[in-house]
Amino acid sequence: MKIITTKAELQELTLSLKQQKTIGFVPTMGYLHEGHRALLKEARKENDILILSVFVNPLQFGPNEDLESYPRDIEQDKLTAKNEGVDYLFMPSTEEMYPSTPSVTVHVQKRADVLCGRTRPGHFDGVATVLTKLFHLVQPDNVYFGKKDAQQVAVVDGLIKDFHFPITLHAVQTVREEDGLAKSSRNVKLSPEERQEAGILYQTLSMAREELIKGNHDIRAITDSLRKRLETITSGKVDYLEILTYPELQEPIHWEGTLIIAVAVRFTNARLIDNIIFDLHEMVIGKGASTCSEQ
């Protein structure tokens, strides 16, 4: 595995590799866990060359967010990358990626004003901007994102399609702890008590799914009662609990196609998100097991 820290070296390499080989790309902010490893494993299987980037992107953090305290462990990340068969690990400095204030940024017009976008203004602009830069540097044929960040997947889907990047997007199933908690770099910031409570996020999502499958379409009633339950059982504060179409992220009207149930809960030092994406039609007629499993 080769470590690259400059844009110029990376792009020179990828432009020459691209002539002959397929390139798979996993962009991350590091502190790699099992969820990232699932992305790397899938990318490793499907591409000649596997490139991983580790870059904590300041542009996607708001002024009061956890940029400074975002967990980092570069040595461990290098080891994980090596073990997962990464060919090139791109770890640029902030100065390398943003030598001065950006001249141009990407503005996300759709799918950004709900869920996390509602309380994190500018977050998805920052995500789309750094990905546009990275996609040009890495020249990937395939990119891999985790379904845990489902809104991010929806935004990247819009970015790739609307800007006509010649890239295929792969959304990889969320990896969970035994109690259902989605793996996340931010889980280390939970207190032991909060960690015990955190399994309830996935339980809540599953309960909402059951209601929808039973034919209950009263979204307000479902989310209100589950939000109350969450805030009663845990010490967390619910940022949102929403049921939307996916990937459009709009209010369901016709009750067909794919839905997302998504939740965000604020604990003392960490804000956790999770979701279930499932095909309503397949659930109703009972053949959706593989689509719907989140395990």
Next chain:
Amino acid sequence: MKIITTKAELQELTLSLKQQKTIGFVPTMGYLHEGHRALLKEARKENDILILSVFVNPLQFGPNEDLESYPRDIEQDKLTAKNEGVDYLFMPSTEEMYPSTPSVTVHVQKRADVLCGRTRPGHFDGVATVLTKLFHLVQPDNVYFGKKDAQQVAVVDGLIKDFHFPITLHAVQTVREEDGLAKSSRNVKLSPEERQEAGILYQTLSMAREELIKGNHDIRAITDSLRKRLETITSGKVDYLEILTYPELQEPIHWEGTLIIAVAVRFTNARLIDNIIFDLHEMVIGKGASTCSEQ
């Protein structure tokens, strides 16, 4: 010459061409004149494949601007393209380029709030957005723009560098009529009287340059007096007459490096722009003839 109207056909073609050949790209809004032909000739010399796009981009027109009346002559454009050795002419419909409201757009953060950007809010966002789309569809090695739209060149320079497009930008000298008027698709919208007056734009720019070369650094005095002169001699209304550093488009402080003198004048049915870009140091020490010539 082959005419292509769909994104899918174009990108499939360019991705396969790119393996072996260099691609030169001239993006235009059509109604091609000698200025465009100069771009095509330079691109033809320097690339294996020459691609021209003709697309009047609604995203870069403001609500009160001349989108509807922007001059179009598709048959003449096809002839010009053929004569200049274009290999592929991309002429998409508006629906092909924007099947729905864009999910993502490019926002230009720098170099956009002066000159034309001041009176055309969102204009350069529209330019940068359509170029990002076209660059991915065309996969060019080299792109060609006219220096007449100097602010556009500065913005595209920022777009390519900041987003790390693997593309080289070529800025091609402005082509002028005998009286100095810069060739432009909008010149046909001048009345005969306005056309007679319009040569004064270039004369004005040249006079400003003379003042700067003489060592006069009082920008306010130079532009105020020349603006008055322009509005006295012509029936046009001066939108701006500015002297800035280039390509940063900031107020000159150190009086070295490259400067732009730029003007925009509103006539009855057309708003004309023009500029001179020159290296102050080379002018002062008297070896700048080739850099400074605008002919």
